[in-house]
Amino acid sequence: EVQLLESGGGLVQPGGSLRLSCAASGFTFSNYAMTWVRQAPGKGLEYVSSISTSGDRAYYTSSVKGRFTISRDNFGNTLYLQMDSLRAEDTALYYCVKEDINYDGFEYWGQGTLVTVSS
Amino acid sequence: QAGLTQPPSVSKGLRQTATLTCTGNRNNVGNQGAAWHQHHQGHPPKLLSYRNNNRPSGISERFFASRSGNIASLTITGLQPDDEADYYCSAWDSSLSAWVFGGGTKLTVL
Numbered sequence: 345e346v347q348l349l350e351s352g353g354g355l356v357q358p359g360g361s362l363r364l365s366c367a368a369s370g371f372t373f374s375n376y377a378m379t380w381v382r383q384a385p386g387k388g389l390e391y392v393s394s395i396s397t398s399g400d401r402a403y404y405t406s407s408v409k410g411r412f413t414i415s416r417d418n419f420g421n422t423l424y425l426q427m428d429s430l431r432a433e434d435t436a437l438y439y440c441v442k443e444d445i446n447y448d449g450f451e452y453w454g455q456g457t458l459v460t461v462s463s
Numbered sequence: 464q465a466g467l468t469q470p471p472s473v474s475k476g477l478r479q480t481a482t483l484t485c486t487g488n489r490n491n492v493g494n495q496g497a498a499w500h501q502h503h504q505g506h507p508p509k510l511l512s513y514r515n516n517n518r519p520s521g522i523s524e525r526f527f528a529s530r531s532g533n534i535a536s537l538t539i540t541g542l543q544p545d546d547e548a549d550y551y552c553s554a555w556d557s558s559l560s561a562w563v564f565g566g567g568t569k570l571t572v573l
Contacts, residue, residue, distance in 0.1 A: 379562070381508075381564075388549070388551065388564060388565075388566050388567040389500070389502070389508065389551050389553075389564045389567065390564060391553070391561060391562040391563060391564055394561075394562065403560050403561050403562075404561065405561055406559075406561075439507060439508075444510075444513060446513075446515075447555070448498065448513040448514040448515055448517075449498035449510050449512070449513040449514055449519075449553070450498065450500065450508070450510055450553065451510055451519065452510075453507035453508050453509075454507065455507055456507065
């Protein structure tokens with residue numbers, strides 16, 4: 345059974361940093377691209393970032409480029425999102441997502457971890 | 464960052480058919496299609512259809528995805544109370560090198 349367990353969320357002041365983690369199990373982690381998607385309170389789903397299977401390619405939505413860094417540890421089956429220079433508008437529930445092997449959709453979603461940016 | 468366009472809300476009666484639309488452009492929907500997700504608040508989103516319009520294992524045949532040009536559609540037949548949810552389309556945008564989502568459609572089953 346595929347399981348994605350996010351952690352690392354919390355309350356942080358504007359300008360601060362957080363590192364999200366996603367522990368994956370139930371599938372061969374290194375064979376799948378992975379993605380972070382977020383949902384701000386009362387808003388829709390928003391794509392944040394993706395990483396290729398080997399970690400050599402990363403993609404970001406424009407609003408987080410230069411502030412967020414996605415990475416993965418294929419030996420430890422863990423996905424990360426380093427978030428720096430956080431802003432109030434980054435407040436959201438952050439989901440870890442396993443992509444389809446053909447990059448055709450977001451197959452499995454974790455329960456999410458809540459990030460709140462506020463002074 | 465430009466996203467996909469979905470109507471904010473659709474209302475249909477029990478056992479009726481609802482068709483949700485998702486409008487993009489030639490760089491996203493028109494290029495490789497759109498995937499569809501169902502989202503009940505308080506739960507993670509669930510994939511209903513891949514970009515190639517195929518359903519994942521376990522998804523009911525009542526959910527049918529299609530595409531015509533830059534517009535993707537999700538048709539839900541025989542509406543049930545549990546179909547009441549938010550529905551999102553997503554597509555890879557080749558000009559942005561990023562995924563984009565639609566704003567979501569809230570489906571109400573009357």
